[in-house]
Amino acid sequence: MYYVPDGIEKCGFYECGDCGMRFLDVQIVPKLVCPYCSQVADMEIGLDDEMPDIKESAELLQILEDEDIEKYDTLLSLAITGGDYGWI
Numbered sequence: 002m003y004y005v006p007d008g009i010e011k012c013g014f015y016e017c018g019d020c021g022m023r024f025l026d027v028q029i030v031p032k033l034v035c036p037y038c039s040q041v042a043d044m045e046i047g048l049d050d051e052m053p054d055i056k057e058s059a060e061l062l063q064i065l066e067d068e069d070i071e072k073y074d075t076l077l078s079l080a081i082t083g084g085d086y087g088w089i
């Protein structure tokens with residue numbers, strides 16, 4: 002498992018409105034701080050738009066359970082390494 006611990010029963014599937022990144026998180030909340038956007042902010046890489054505040058730009062798309070978690074985790078991990086967003 003890449004995003005969430007093994008054996009977890011429920012997690013949230015999120016998409017960031019800013020960077021478009023999709024990810025899983027054990028927290029299930031309507032909105033979440035995107036880990037990718039906040040990472041970029043941490044490293045202080047200059048973007049075209051200044052983003053001084055880390056906002057909750059990722060929205061919950063779906064709640065996943067049991068085997069769906071593993072399926073999405075695998076697909077999303079592959080999407081990151083392969084850069085392929087056409088699977089969903």
Ligand SMILES: [Zn+2]
Nearest residue numbers: 017020035038
């Ligand atoms: Zn983001």
